[in-house]
Amino acid sequence: MKARTLAPILTVVVGALLVVVALGPVYWMMAASLKTDNQIFAIPPVWLFHPTFEHYRHVLADLGMASALAHSAFVGIATTALAIVLGVPAGYAIARFRFRGRRDVWFWFISNYMMIPVILVIPYFLIARNLHLINSPLMLILAYQTFAVPLVVWLTADQFGAIPKALDEAAKIDGAGELGIFFRIMVPLAVPGIAVAAILSLIFSWNELLYAMILTPSDETRTAPVTALSFLGGYSIPWGDLMAAGSLIVLPVIVFAVLVSRYLVRGLTLGAVK
Amino acid sequence: MLAEQQRAQPALSLPVSKRERRQRLTPWLFLFPGIGVLLAVGIYPVIYALWASVHKVDLVNLAAGTPFDGAQNYFSAFLNSLFTGAVARSLLFLAISLPLELALGMLIALYLHGTVLPRVRSVVRVVLVIPMAMTPVVVGLIGSLVFNNQFGLVNYLIGFGHMQSVDWLGNSQLAYLTTLALQVWQWTPFVTLILVASLATVPPEIEEALRLETKSWLKRLRYVQLPFLLPGITAALIFQTAYIVKLFDMVYTLTGGGPGVSTELVSIYIERNAFRAFDIGTAAAQSVILLVITIVLSNLYIRFFYVEAEA
Numbered sequence: 001m002k003a004r005t006l007a008p009i010l011t012v013v014v015g016a017l018l019v020v021v022a023l024g025p026v027y028w029m030m031a032a033s034l035k036t037d038n039q040i041f042a043i044p045p046v047w048l049f050h051p052t053f054e055h056y057r058h059v060l061a062d063l064g065m066a067s068a069l070a071h072s073a074f075v076g077i078a079t080t081a082l083a084i085v086l087g088v089p090a091g092y093a094i095a096r097f098r099f100r101g102r103r104d105v106w107f108w109f110i111s112n113y114m115m116i117p118v119i120l121v122i123p124y125f126l127i128a129r130n131l132h133l134i135n136s137p138l139m140l141i142l143a144y145q146t147f148a149v150p151l152v153v154w155l156t157a158d159q160f161g162a163i164p165k166a167l168d169e170a171a172k173i174d175g176a177g178e179l180g181i182f183f184r185i186m187v188p189l190a191v192p193g194i195a196v197a198a199i200l201s202l203i204f205s206w207n208e209l210l211y212a213m214i215l216t217p218s219d220e221t222r223t224a225p226v227t228a229l230s231f232l233g234g235y236s237i238p239w240g241d242l243m244a245a246g247s248l249i250v251l252p253v254i255v256f257a258v259l260v261s262r263y264l265v266r267g268l269t270l271g272a273v274k
Numbered sequence: 275m276l277a278e279q280q281r282a283q284p285a286l287s288l289p290v291s292k293r294e295r296r297q298r299l300t301p302w303l304f305l306f307p308g309i310g311v312l313l314a315v316g317i318y319p320v321i322y323a324l325w326a327s328v329h330k331v332d333l334v335n336l337a338a339g340t341p342f343d344g345a346q347n348y349f350s351a352f353l354n355s356l357f358t359g360a361v362a363r364s365l366l367f368l369a370i371s372l373p374l375e376l377a378l379g380m381l382i383a384l385y386l387h388g389t390v391l392p393r394v395r396s397v398v399r400v401v402l403v404i405p406m407a408m409t410p411v412v413v414g415l416i417g418s419l420v421f422n423n424q425f426g427l428v429n430y431l432i433g434f435g436h437m438q439s440v441d442w443l444g445n446s447q448l449a450y451l452t453t454l455a456l457q458v459w460q461w462t463p464f465v466t467l468i469l470v471a472s473l474a475t476v477p478p479e480i481e482e483a484l485r486l487e488t489k490s491w492l493k494r495l496r497y498v499q500l501p502f503l504l505p506g507i508t509a510a511l512i513f514q515t516a517y518i519v520k521l522f523d524m525v526y527t528l529t530g531g532g533p534g535v536s537t538e539l540v541s542i543y544i545e546r547n548a549f550r551a552f553d554i555g556t557a558a559a560q561s562v563i564l565l566v567i568t569i570v571l572s573n574l575y576i577r578f579f580y581v582e583a584e585a
Contacts, residue, residue, distance in 0.1 A: 093304035119561035123319035209523035225411040257407030
């Protein structure tokens with residue numbers, strides 16, 4: 001009887017502890033971004049305060065964070081759009097056709113995902129330098145295909161594979177061509193998988209630092225994480241501004257991550273874990 | 275197959291074989307754009323890196339040309355104590371963080387699996403997604419805020435309200451530990467969620483039968499749940515190993531590899547060697563060595579853990 005009343009309480013306590021440990025640091029950053037500098041440095045720490053949006057105004061208007069966020073968004077959206085154009089047909093072919101080397105092709109697409117960025121970034125830099133593409137978002141968008149395309153191929157192959165075979169046979173009897181079947185029947189049915197792949201690809205390219213730091217380093221072209229990092233370069237660290245920049249970067253990620261929370265682990269492991 | 279059809283319909287042999295050939299071509303037409311771009315951005319750069327790893331490539335002095343250098347870059351990579359030190363730091367980082375993540379992840383997963391309140395489980399599962407989706411740069415920023423030695427929350431909490439002055443990021447050993455702590459904070463949820471998913475694959479009737487058989491949760495774990503957990507554990511190990519080999523953003527933001535070289539993990543060292551010391555050839559050789567290490571480790575995991583799972 002006693003154990004039975006204790007168990008739910010204990011469950012709630014442990015659960016609350018996990019939530020605090022997981023979200024506490026994130027909350028503390030966001031709280032700091034809304035404090036004055038004196039409140040950030042205060043000992044003991046300030047728990048209750050009047051929020052100020054001064055740091056947000058400052059980083060967005062004066063420190064280039066607004067354009068950096070726009071660059072990040074552009075690179076993320078362009079990366080994702082290109083990965084969908086390249087990856088959806090490939091996922092379709094792997095799921096719906098039987099041809100020699102099919103498994104090898106699938107495995108090859110997936111294995112690109114495991115690539116180590118620091119091995120690729122050196123040649124990317126040399127190539128971009130030769131082609132005068134340093135600071136062009138094009139190189140960055142292409143570099144991001146190494147993880148975005150495998151993601152789209154894997155998720156859409158999964159989705160296309162679940163569509164009954166009878167459907168395209170019926171369409172073929174009705175005289176539809178291969179392209180007609182693909183665009184008018186298959187793609188609409190795969191939209192949920194494409195949407196999940198798109199969100200994951202947006203998150204991963206939004207979060208990336210190494211390629212962005214090397215390929216788009218200038219003040220005018222850099223992405224949000226590179227810009228936030230640049231605040232650390234001065235004599236004294238502008239803590240409030242830094243935390244405001246961090247919060248701005250991470251807010252959309254949190255929204256998207258919660259949206260696809262069921263798929264995030266599967267996305268990170270490309271389906272190795274169901 | 276082609277020959278058979280031609281024999282069956284001799285009169286139509288030409289058009290059929292044409293259609294047949296077109297049909298065999300169709301999947302490759304769908305595959306072609308993706309394969310083409312990945313060859314260009316994934317395979318070609320690796321070949322380029324392999325080329326650079328056996329040539330002398332000095333970014334500051336490119337006018338001197340890039341002469342063939344044999345295995346010289348590989349020799350200097352291995353003889354360079356900064357590189358071997360960085361590899362050792364990364365391997366130690368793996369050796370500490372993986373068991374910690376697995377142990378913590380297992381405890382949390384068992385708690386979530388056995389919880390009497392399903393609603394708590396679904397809330398915690400969603401919350402756990404947030405750390406691992408977080409931008410690593412921002413994780414580094416949060417670390418530098420909460421571990422700050424003058425006003426950081428951590429120093430306040432460990433002193434129970436009296437500010438301690440532990441210089442987490444100024445001391446070599448402590449900076450390494452702080453980096454580890456942030457890694458474990460961000461990625462234990464990943465291991466946890468993998469293990470929760472694996473635990474859900476244990477057939478409930480088997481679990482129920484064993485619950486009657488023994489009260490020891492450790493025995494249940496060892497003899498019933500572990501076989502179902504092994505594929506998940508293997509996946510967690512492979513992906514976390516790959517992640518730690520790649521680990522750059524968070525550490526670069528938090529410590530920049532310092533103080534000294536105390537948190538200079540292998541990816542950070544290679545980046546510095548290539549883009550700050552401009553020794554592209556050696557850096558390329560080092561990144562090739564890194565690739566080999568990753569492949570070897572992944573194969574070891576698969577062999578070791580899958581054999582265990584089959585036994």
